[in-house]
Amino acid sequence: MKTTILLFLHSIMPGLLLSQVQPPHIGNLYLLSDSRSRSISPENLTGKKGKGGMTALENGSAANAARELGQGWKVNPFVRIKPGETFAMADIAGPGIINHIWMTPTGDYRLSIFRIYWDDEADPSVEVPVGDFFCSGWGWESEPQINSLAVCVNPKNGFNCYWQMPFRKKCRMTMENMSGRDLIVYYQIDYSETDIPAGAVSFHAQFRRVNPVPFKENYTIVDGIKGKGQYVGTYIAHGANSPGWWGEGEVKFYIDGDDVFPTICGTGEEDYFNGSYGYEESSDKEGKYHYTDFSTPYTGFYRVSNPGSRTQQRRFGEYRWHITDPVRFEKELRVTIQCLGWQSEGRYLPLQDDMASVAYWYQSEPHSPFPQLPSKEKLVVVSADPVNHKAKGGRVELANPPSGKYASDPSILTDGNQGSLRFDDHCWMGFEGTDLEALVDLGTIMPVKKVSGGFLSDQNSWIFLPGSVDFMVSEDGKEFRSVMRREGAPKQEEAKSIETYSAELENSRARYVKVKAGNIKVCPAWHVGSGGKAWLFIDEIVVE
Secondary structure, eight states: OHHHHHHHHHHHHHHHHHTTTSOOOTTTTTSOOOOEEEEEBTTBSSOOTTOTTOOOGGGOTTTTTTTTTOTTSSSOOOEEEOTTOEEEEEEEESSEEEEEEEEEEOSOGGGEEEEEEETTOSSOSEEEEHHHHTTOTTOTTOOOOEEOSSEEEETTTEEEEOOOEEESSEEEEEEEEOSSSOEEEEEEEEEEEOOOOTTOOEEEEEEEEESSOOTTOOEEEEEEEESSEEEEEEEEEEEEOSSSOOOOOOEEEEETTOOSSOSEEOSOHHHHTTOOHHHHOEEOTTSOEEOOOEEOSSEEEEEOOOOSSTTSOEEEEEEEEOSSSOEEESSEEEEEEOOEEEEGGGEEEEOOOEEEEEEEEEEOSSOOOOOOOOOHHHHSOOOSSOOOOTTTTOEEEESSOOOTTSOOOGGGGGSSOOOOSOTTSSSOEEEESSOEEEEEEEEEEEEEEEEEEEEEEBGGGTBOOOSEEEEEEESSSSSOEEEEEEEOOOOOOSSOEEEEEEEEEEEEEEEEEEEEEEOOOBOOTTSTTTTSBOEEEEEEEEEO
C-alpha cells in the first residue's frame, strides 16, 4: 500500500511542481501556487506590497484633478517624460516573471523607445519603438484594433502585451523620449515573484527599418542571433511606395549555419501572415485599393491608409505569432523577407518599399548586441500623401528662426509632406510669439497660377491661426508684388483644424515666392492661457 502511494505521488509530483512556474491558463487556474502577485504603475513605482496609491497630493501628476479629494484619489496615474529623457518604468528584483504590460502613451510612437534589460546586462534584450512593439507602427491616430493572444490593442490606444518574460536576478524597463515634446505615459506592469525553472530563457524583441528597400535586396527582419532558443513572432509595418500588389515576397529562416538557402522558406508575404490572394485586394476606378482586415489569436492584417491616388503610399500592418509552431534554433538564426510585387506579362517586380519590423524570440543569454537604431529622421513616419508642386524641393530662407522644439529645417516647408492635425508629426514648423517670413526660390522663372500654405489651429495647445497672411511673388528677388493679403483675429474654437490660405494668379511668372504670416503674439483674453505666448504653425508652401 505504501509503495502504491509513493508511486502515485511520484507520478503527480512533476505536475504539481510545474504548476508553480507555468503561466496560468483556464486549464490550471484551480491549482494553488506559492508565487506572489505584484504590480508596478505610477501609483506604485516599486511594486511593493501595500504601497500603492500613497503619493502625496503635492507630488502627484494629477494633483490638480484630485485637489478636492486628496491622497489615495488617483493622485499620480501617469508619468511625464521630458524631451531627451529616459524614464525607468520598472526596476524589479528577481526571481520573477512579467505576466502582462499595459500602457497608453501619447506622442510620437516611433520616437518613444521601449527597452527591457534582464539581470545585469548592459545591452537591452528589448529595444523597440513603443508603437511597433504593440503592432501599431504607423503612429497616433493610426492604431489598429488587435485581438491576439500575445498582443491586444484596444480602442483607442490601449496597448497590451501578454508575452511571458521570466528573469532570475533583475528586470529593468525604460522609456526614452526622443521627440521634442513631453511624453505622457499611463502604464501598469503585472508580474509574479516566483522561482524560475532551469530551462527558462529570456524574452527578446528587436526593431529594424529600411525606407526604401534597395532594388533587388532582401529586407532583414533579424540577423546575428547567437545562442539557443526559439523564434516566436513577427510584426511588419509595410508601406507600399508604388501601385500594384506589394506582398509577393517570401519569408526565409536561416537556421544554424544555413548559407545561401534557408531551412524554412515560405511562399509569400501574405501567406506567411496566414492570409491569401493579396488579402482580397481590389482597386476601383478612382484608384483606391480595398482589402479585408482580420485579427485572430495568432495572425492578423490591417490597412492604415486608403489614399485616392496611385502615387500615394499605402500602409499596412501584419503580425504572426509562432506560439504553436516556434522556430527552434541551436546556434544561430537569421530571418529575411523579399520586397516583391508583379509587373507586366506575369513577371515578378522587385519593389523599393518602406519596411519596418519587430522580431520576437526567446534565447539563452548572453545575446549579441543589437544594431544601432535608425536615426531620428529615419525613424519617424511622415505624411502618406505627398504633394507634387513647383516649389517641391525648392530652397527656403527664413527671416526669423522657428522654435527648436519642432521641425527647424526650412526645407520642411517644401518637401511635399503636408501636416496632419498633430502639431508634432514632423511636418509642421512652429513659431512661438514670433512671425513667419519665408522666401522660396523656385530655381528659375516659371508660370505661377496658384500659391497656398496650410496653417494649424489647435487652441488647446495654444496654437492659433495667423492674424495676417501675405503672399508675394517676384522674378528677381528684389521687386515683389502682393497677390493676396488677409487679416482677421482668430475665433474661439474647440476642435483642431487646418486652414489653407491661397491666392489665384493670372498670367503671372515668378521665380521667388514670399510668405508672411503674422503671429497674434499672445493668447486672447478668452483663452485659458491668456497673456501667454501664442504659437503659429505652418506646413507646406505649395506653388502650382
